Amino acid sequence: MAVSETEVFVCNNCMINADIYDLWLKGNSVSEATKHQQNKVSLKKFGATLDDLQSDIVDHYRLFAGLEEMLKTPPRLNHQLMYQFDPETVHMLIQKYYCFDASVMREIFGRKLGTRSRKDLDDISEETGVAVRSVRRQFENAKRVFKTVEELSGRLVDNIQSHYCLHEDLAKSYAAVVFISNNRFETGKKKLNYLSFEDFAACANYMISHWSYSSEECQHHEDMDVDMDRDFLLDLREVKVLMEREYAEEHRGLMLRALQPVMRERVLVEMDNNFRSISKTIITIANGLNHSKESRDIFIDIYEKLIEPWLLMSWTKADAKVFLTAFKDTALQLDVFRSNPKLVKVWERYMATFTPVVLRMYPR
Known part of the structure; x- marks a missing residue:
């Protein structure tokens, strides 16, 4: 008599319903989640009742509550033995829990x-x-x-x-x-x-x-x-040299020559008339980064002291970009920068962030 062989594979992997997990993460109660799923799933198709659906959601919520303590320290999920998950499920659980x-x-x-x-x-x-x-x-x-x-x-x-x-x-x-x-x-x-x-x-x-x-x-x-970087903030104090009358006037002249071919005449006139105050604002913000009380206001200072006046003068975001790029580049042409490589690096490091921050904040 022939003996048949049967292979049996037993798996206790936990199955996660991603939709129910999303509802739990969004703060829905069991009853709210049940109502949501009822509208989404055809119970008749699966021969299930509303009580079956609610019972399933209760089980999922109980599982999520049990997992939550581990989700607070995600590496634990990869080493715990209480729940069996494949790597993809662990990744999904963590990413969704920390999404906001x-x-x-x-x-x-x-x-x-x-x-x-x-x-x-x-x-x-x-x-x-x-x-x-x-x-x-x-x-x-x-x-x-x-x-x-x-x-x-x-x-x-x-x-x-x-x-x-x-x-x-x-x-x-x-x-x-x-x-x-x-x-x-x-x-x-x-x-x-x-x-x-x-x-x-x-x-x-x-x-x-x-x-x-x-x-x-x-x-x-x-x-x-x-x-x-505290050393960088201390070094930034040296850019105050741009506020000295001699260098401020030379910087202004370099700006006019650089912008005349590329900037609208009306904007160029306003830039010329307001150059000293604009330059002072940019340098003052740089110097203020070294003082926590002043650095806290960097976003409101940029808006009130730069962006708001520029908007009143009808500057576009493109105008602001052209100005800030030229402001950085022309400063490097001054003797005080050309004779001080360290000051050049500090200035470029500052403007490499200041310019994109201002442009990101500029209303679209």
Whole structure:
């Protein structure tokens, strides 16, 4: 009698319904999630009842609650034995847990990420239309990432990726949150309401790339790049030489010659008439970066003292770009720069970030 052989494979991998996970992350209750899924799934097709659907969602929510503590320290998910997930599922769980609504993070930006800020979560929920449970998760994630990396040496994005297993784009977004919060930059003024989270994040990442300890020009890469490079900020004081009458007049003359072929006549006249005040503003902002009280106002200073006057003079974003490019290049033609290579590097390092920050902030 022939004996048949049967191979049996037993697997206890946990299955995650990504749609239900999204509903949980958005702060939906079980009943809200059930109603949402009822409208999306044909129960008759699967021979299921509404109670079956709700029971399934309850099971998923219980699983997510059990996973949440591990999600707070993502590397644990790769080493725990309680739940069996394939690598793709682990990646999805982590990335989605740390994703956020840009409108919520825009409100969190610049706030002190401490316990007292939690009283504002209801207001943020009402302002953004995002469920308060989701707002709380996003706030706690930002706070947790900040606390983890604020004292670590090395590149901020690398630290966030290694501790939270996030893809680079998401890590850069959190780096911007950490950098702006650590430096207490003012982002909540009414005049800055037109700027989005993405605008501030782009500006913060420009600063991290050129003004922090992770900048290629920095000599102390081992230091924390949640802070700006202190040596660079001290050296920036030397650019005040551009405010001296002799160099200011020469700089103005070089600007007129450089811009005459490329700038509209009306804009050129306004530039000429206002050059001293514009130059003083750019240099004063540079000097103020060395003082925490003044550096906190960099965004509002750029808007009120540069962008707002330029808008009143009908300057376009293109006009601003042409001016700032020429302002940087013509300064390098002055003898005081040509005889001081160190000053040249400091000036180029400053303007390499200042110019794109101003242009990113310039209303479209």
